[in-house]
Amino acid sequence: MQATQRELKPRLRFPEFHDAGEWEEKRLEEMFDFQSTANNSRADLSNAGDTFYIHYGDIHTKFHQYIDFSKDTIPKIQSRLYRNATFLKNGDLVIADASEDTEGIAKAVEVRGLENGVNAISGLHTILLRDLRQNYVNGFKGLLREIETVKKQIKRLAVGAKVYSVSKTVLKQVLLPLPSHPEQQKIAECLSSIDELIASQTQKLVTLKTHKKGLIQQLFPAEGETQPKLRFPEFCNAGEWEEKDFGEICNFVRGPFGGSLKKEIFVKDGYAIYEQSHAIHQDFDSFRYYISEDKFNELKRFSVQPDDIIMSCSGTMGKFAIIPKEAKTGVINQALLKLTVKKQLDIKFIKAILELPSNQEQLLSQSAGGAIKNVVSVGQIKELIFCIPSLQEQQKIADSLSSIDELITAQTQKLGTLKIHKKGLMQQLFPAMEEASS
Known part of the structure; x- marks a missing residue:
């Protein structure tokens, strides 16, 4: 007995489309033509x-979803350096065919803002799709x-271990939804208004x-000075x-050798292991x-106490967090x-000093080749020289920066909430095609 086929309809529809019937579903190769790239x-x-x-x-x-030639900063190339590449048009879809992580597989941008007479091409590791039959309105693609x-x-069809890639052959098989042009336009306008809000909050x-x-x-x-350009009035x-010397400011303990914390000694619950991700995030x-x-x-001796500062020494190095x-x-x-x-030092102030670009350079040594950075030894860290004001001025500076950090945290959360809202709305505005065709 065959499974009942579900209707291809989104859970959420604008009122004027409630009785508009099902969406169509077609393979990408039926909807787009492949064009040549550089x-x-x-x-x-x-x-x-x-x-x-x-x-x-x-x-x-x-770029995210769209690339706007009237606004975005885009590099250029001399025409003598490429051949046989199709010039882009508004509404074209450009796909990156390689990614180092699964979230970036086949990331795509729709072309916008190209004026007549302006030449643009897509390049290496891109796939260019053109909607010659006008299946989709601009903004929806x-x-x-x-x-x-x-x-x-796309994730299921991608190949690779460290670098994930998709080919034209693979993309041809991807199923795409096809609502009517008026419904496409309504969805694109709705999500575009959220994108504008996200862009505004991102700028803030x-x-x-x-x-x-x-x-x-x-x-x-x-660098080379012992007084700041700006001081609070009471410290002028x-x-x-x-x-x-940094050795006068802090005591240091580098984490234990890797052999001390092998996975076989870990338990389901107990005393926590602090990792570099805690310092980074x-x-x-x-x-x-x-x-x-x-x-x-x-x-x-490797245990942490409240108000200790931890520093990441692997992966993303030179990041600090206060316990x-x-x-x-x-x-x-x-x-x-x-x-x-x-004692007699403000912890938040010391963290701020450590995060200064000039001090980050001192904390991270560069290899002879210049490509690989490493954290300098504890002995070298102890010898670094920092300028320190009175405890009262430390606290004033730390409080000032903390107030901005609170605003940044609140704004980051606000932006995150908007992105979650958009993701949830998209899940409602588009049908689950795999379920519908099962």
């Missing part, structure tokens, strides 16, 4: 060429790859971070900051690994450095 590397690009060039790396890092069921199909976040960066440059002495006549609500009380006592008062009792792993700030 194969130039980033080395051929500049700001002075005569043709705009979409680089696959920019699809991953700079950029949404197709973000539909959850379309994403799932960027502005806050820029403000903090500028304030830090004013509140701390420049307080004199120079005092130069101190400053999130202390979840832990992957735990050790027993006996093991904790054995490794007690909160309510944090779980535990030990650091081999990828962390623990800093215990001595």
